[in-house]
Amino acid sequence: MSAFALEPKEQAWCEELRTVAAERLRPLADQGEQGRVNRPLVAELGELGLLSRLFTSGSLELCLMRESLAYACTEAETALALQGLGAHPVHAHGTAEQRARWLPAVVSGQAVAAFALSEPGAGSDAAALELRAEPDGSDGWRLTGEKCWISNAPEADFYTVFARTSPDTGARGVTAFLVPADREGLTGTALEMLSPHPIGALDFDGVPVTSADVLGEEDRGFRVAMGTLNLFRPSVGAFAVGMAQAALDAALEHTSERRAFGGLLRDLQTVAHELADLATRTEAARLLVYAAAAAYDRGEPDVPRRVAMAKLLATETAQQVVDAAVQLHGARALRRGHLLEHLYREVRAPRIYEGATEVQRAIIAKELYKELDSKGASRE
Numbered sequence: 001m002s003a004f005a006l007e008p009k010e011q012a013w014c015e016e017l018r019t020v021a022a023e024r025l026r027p028l029a030d031q032g033e034q035g036r037v038n039r040p041l042v043a044e045l046g047e048l049g050l051l052s053r054l055f056t057s058g059s060l061e062l063c064l065m066r067e068s069l070a071y072a073c074t075e076a077e078t079a080l081a082l083q084g085l086g087a088h089p090v091h092a093h094g095t096a097e098q099r100a101r102w103l104p105a106v107v108s109g110q111a112v113a114a115f116a117l118s119e120p121g122a123g124s125d126a127a128a129l130e131l132r133a134e135p136d137g138s139d140g141w142r143l144t145g146e147k148c149w150i151s152n153a154p155e156a157d158f159y160t161v162f163a164r165t166s167p168d169t170g171a172r173g174v175t176a177f178l179v180p181a182d183r184e185g186l187t188g189t190a191l192e193m194l195s196p197h198p199i200g201a202l203d204f205d206g207v208p209v210t211s212a213d214v215l216g217e218e219d220r221g222f223r224v225a226m227g228t229l230n231l232f233r234p235s236v237g238a239f240a241v242g243m244a245q246a247a248l249d250a251a252l253e254h255t256s257e258r259r260a261f262g263g264l265l266r267d268l269q270t271v272a273h274e275l276a277d278l279a280t281r282t283e284a285a286r287l288l289v290y291a292a293a294a295a296y297d298r299g300e301p302d303v304p305r306r307v308a309m310a311k312l313l314a315t316e317t318a319q320q321v322v323d324a325a326v327q328l329h330g331a332r333a334l335r336r337g338h339l340l341e342h343l344y345r346e347v348r349a350p351r352i353y354e355g356a357t358e359v360q361r362a363i364i365a366k367e368l369y370k371e372l373d374s375k376g377a378s379r380e
Contacts, residue, residue, distance in 0.1 A: 006290075010064060017068035020048060021076055029075035034196045037112055037155040042079050046109025054084040055091045055103070059231060059293040063238035067286075070242025074346050077239055078197045081232065082151050086113025088228045089160045089176055093216035098178055102158060114156035116147045116179075116202060117225055123149070123356075127171040127222065131204060133163040141165065143177070143185075143207040149353075153200030154188025157181050160228075161204075162221050169219075176221035177213045184208060195349045196342070233307050233354050234296060237289040237314030240350050243343050244282045244318040250339055251275060251325040271328065278321045285314040305367035312360040315350045322347045 006014070025044060032038035045051050050065065057065070062084070069077035087106040090098055090113075105111030122128040131145035143163050147153070159179045166173030179186065185207040190200045216224045252275060255265035265271050292310035296303050322343045326333040333340035351357050 006064075014064055014068045017065065018072050021069045021072035024048070025069070025073045025076035029073050032075065035190060035192065035198055037152055037198050038075060038079065039109075039112070041076060042083065042112060043109035045076065045080055045083070046107060050080055051083055051109055052107045054080070054088070055107070058297040059234050060290065060297055062232070062235045063289055063293045066235045067238040067242040067245075067289075070239045071246045074239075074243065074342070075197065077242065078151075081235065081239065082115075082197075083109075083113050085115040085228060085232055086152065086156065086158075086160055088231065089115075089215045089224050090178060092227065093176065093224050094178065095212070097212070098215070102178070105157070111157040112152055112155065114150055114152040114159045115228065116150045116153070116159040116161045118147065118149045120146055120148045123352075127174075129162060129164050129174055131161070131163040132167075133165045133175060133177070133209070136208065140208060140210040143179070143204040143209060145204050147202040147204070149191070149199055150188075150202055151197060151199055153198070153202050154181075154190060155198060155200075159202070160215065160224075162225055163204075165221075166219050171222040173219050174221040174225070175218050176215035176224040177209045178215055179207065179209060179213065193349075194345050196345055229354055230303070230307065231296070234289055234293040234310050236350050236354050237285065237292070237310040240311075240314040240318035240347070241282065241286045241289055243347050244278075244285065244314075244321040247318075247322040247325040247340060247343050248275070248278055248282055251278075251321075251328050254325075254329055265328065274324060274328075278324055281313075281317045282321060285310075285317045288313050302367070302371075305364055308355070308360040308363040308367070311350075311355065312357060312364070315347075316357060318347050319351060 025041060028041040028044055029038065032041060053061065053065065066077050066081060069080060083106055087103065090102055102111060106113055119130060121130060131143060131147060133141040133143055136142045143161065147161070153159070158181055161177045161179045162174050163177060164173055165175040185205040186202065187205070188200050188202045190198065193199045215221070255271055255275065258265045261268070289310045292303070292306040295306050322340065326340050326344055329340055332338065335341060
């Protein structure tokens, strides 16, 4: 990718993904039950080879995949992203045995993964985790507590679970565990949420785990969590950009056909100017996402700030574009099954998960002041 545009081969690949999403994935998504894991859809993502690319792609390629799929089929995009989020800690930090057991099944779409970080009292403040890993013998622990708002729960086949192994130590006392769904003491319930993808709560009643289940190192699990989120955070912005573009294109088409006040809606200056502003914001968000992803792939030092800016602008822009598109369509856009009704429910959650908008602003401000202070120190 050049500084300002995709290369022709990248553009062609994105168009191919949009077509595949519309022709092969959209029908499977439509056949699925809202709020449930769509296993045929996940299997098709595996058949298409898209799940394997989760573990071989850089951040930029991941963004292109998520934006392209989101444009035509948000369910496929979400299924892909959740497989990556849940299984990336296994790919990056798992033992040879853990990777051999689970990654082939994830890549083929036969096993569903989940990332279990959030709790009823620990959402944006992930270091405040309370799920306890209490010592059990010389080589084990018992997990006791709750996880909440976990995507793919309670239907996943395994969970990447973050639990507190050392009390009163903040982020330093958290360990990541790979917990199969059939482990004794682990139960879950589905939650009815605004978002159409599956979300649930998990209850850990003395769930046994051993050192063979640890991902990475004991008491270093917060690094596992943050490393995973840092990889996927730019692509949350790409997901948002894909939805924004779909809503924008729907609004352009509708206003070019809808007659009102003696002419087409597109001929009203207020409508045309609003769409011009929305298109500009969408393109700005897209470029910021691409730039943040490219910076991540290059290992640049200012990645936290750029990634936070990308997610902030992209998710807030998507909300604005979808809301405006609904307004321009009127009541028809709120009918169940309309594209914009679907996007209206989908677009709200990305402003909260993987770091809420307010958290992104805090990160940006922290990085800006850090840069200012370092410049001041260097002049002294």
